[in-house]
Amino acid sequence: MKEKNTEAKILEAAKAVFIEKGKDGAKMQAIADKAKINKALLHYYFRSKDKLFNVVIEETMFHFLPKVEETFLSDDNFFDKIRKVVSDYISLLSENPFIPAFMLHEINRNPDGLFNVMMKSGIRIDLIFTTIQKELQNNTINIVSPQHFFINLLSLCIFPIAARPLMQRAMFFNDQKAYDDFIEERKTQTAEFILKAIKVS
Amino acid sequence: MKEKNTEAKILEAAKAVFIEKGKDGAKMQAIADKAKINKALLHYYFRSKDKLFNVVIEETMFHFLPKVEETFLSDDNFFDKIRKVVSDYISLLSENPFIPAFMLHEINRNPDGLFNVMMKSGIRIDLIFTTIQKELQNNTINIVSPQHFFINLLSLCIFPIAARPLMQRAMFFNDQKAYDDFIEERKTQTAEFILKAIKVS
DNA sequence: AATCGGTTTAACCATTTGGTTAATTAATTC
DNA sequence: GAATTAATTAACCAAATGGTTAAACCGATT
Structure with missing residues (x-):
């Protein structure tokens, strides 16, 4: 399958959800849904919510x-x-x-x-x-x-x-x-x- | 027992925790601990997290x-x-x-x-x-x-x-x-x- | 076509968490 | 001071949630 770059798709979704809901308000399932993938894939690519959040924070800071x-x-x-x-x-x-x-x-x-x-x-x-x-x-x-x-x-x-x-x-x-x-x-x-x-x- | 006003004690603790952690980051157990009471008492006085949070929001707005x-x-x-x-x-x-x-x-x-x-x-x-x-x-x-x-x-x-x-x-x-x-x-x-x-x- | 590595998923697990219940204790009323 | 009501707690429950596992899938290599 692999229609595009899955990792990028996840990061985009994660950014959107984390930034809108905050770290505590964001749910891994919501990120998976937004990226249209299975929740387990999140962990396959980013191990944990903490790790994923850190990547989002870093990219956001580098951007702004x-x-x-x-x-x-x-x-x-x-x-x-x-x-x-x-x-x-x-x-x-x-x-x-x-x-x-x-x-x-x-x-x-x-x-x-x-x-x-x-x-x-x-x-x-x-x-x-x-x-x-x-x-x-x-x-x-x-x-x-x-x-x-x-x-x-x-x-x-x-x-x-x-x-x-x-x-x-x-x-x-x-x-x-x-x-x-x-x-x-x-x-x-x-x-x-x-x-x-x-x-x- | 009833050493002071329990309801006020809860509200004070709830304000501190909600305002420091945000609604999603705040845990009912943390509020109970801070108020030094049983978690069930929170619900006895305020029914639910949503209700308690609303009271905190209202008091905060009225204050500031x-x-x-x-x-x-x-x-x-x-x-x-x-x-x-x-x-x-x-x-x-x-x-x-x-x-x-x-x-x-x-x-x-x-x-x-x-x-x-x-x-x-x-x-x-x-x-x-x-x-x-x-x-x-x-x-x-x-x-x-x-x-x-x-x-x-x-x-x-x-x-x-x-x-x-x-x-x-x-x-x-x-x-x-x-x-x-x-x-x-x-x-x-x-x-x-x-x-x-x-x-x- | 058999195989092999990386990718994806469904099902499952353990913990956390908001909330409830039933029993106990403290106050209040009669 | 017995009976009744209010306050408080320990134990429990169900749903949500982060995370895992084992199997399936897919593309490339041989």
Whole structure:
């Protein structure tokens, strides 16, 4: 039989189920169903739920972590970098709307495990801070610290996607398109909000 | 026996366990152990896991939702209101560090259920928007819309607590006190960041 | 076509888990 | 203080769930 790559089919299904339901809420049977295979095949390929989940976590981190660093280390104008990183990151997350809440849940469920994976990803958060620090010394921006600035940026990009299901209901009468438009606006407005807050006056 | 109020003891334990582990990760036995009672007593008082969880959700929402509205509807100067709501909300959340990620997870797990509870809480988000809108018409602030402004404010308060376990490791070498200080700074700096971003220039 | 290795499945197993029952103990009422 | 009601527990149950096993299947090799 072997119509396609079974392992890839399983991983795709596992990602979808784990990210939507969380590790505890996800059932191996549900993953098998989604991949249209027998449950025993899951264990044939990945041994255990823990092992499978770890692979999902690693692939997810490798997929979503580097984007920020990448843009920050380019040699664009600093303000344009902010515009780009905000827009790109909001785009990426809004196409994967369960990722933010999933990751935040996992951050609290197993912080050490996540942090180890993050280290393995080779991301260099200190390089981002250095870039910001340099800009700070050039007197083009006015911020308290690179850490505050960076967290502010992440907050404004990630939270509106993580909280979407409630915010869409509470602010837009559960109008899907209204929130889509809202997110679309945020791709530019969030950067302008940040820039106004940090520009030297 | 009946040393204290058993029902309250159970609820306290249930809150702690549910909020730390999430609905799926929480086990009834763990709640019983934490409350130091027999598992059957849980069902004697609350019938089922679902029922118990609903009570926890309701109490949690009633505890954490109204604070924002309260401050916003006071008749302080608008800028002082922002300073106060930001400081108070960051304080409240940092004393209950699992709440943000728990709520965000729940928002995605069961948005309709959560929204219904929110409605029952009597919170009037539209009144907050009206307050902001009025300020907008008085030309004292420069924002895109009350919705953007409100989400920005929530993002900057909530995300840094929700992501703390990872951020503390990634940014401060897992130094507890360093992150405590960081949060303490945010109580004032976040408001100033927002104010700079919205003040008419 | 017989065989051999990797792949897939149906059936099964052991543990965990939410929930129940029947009996015991503590309070309350008469 | 006996009778009645409420609170609490140990033991048990059934379903769900992660994981295993042995057999079947399939494609390639000889």
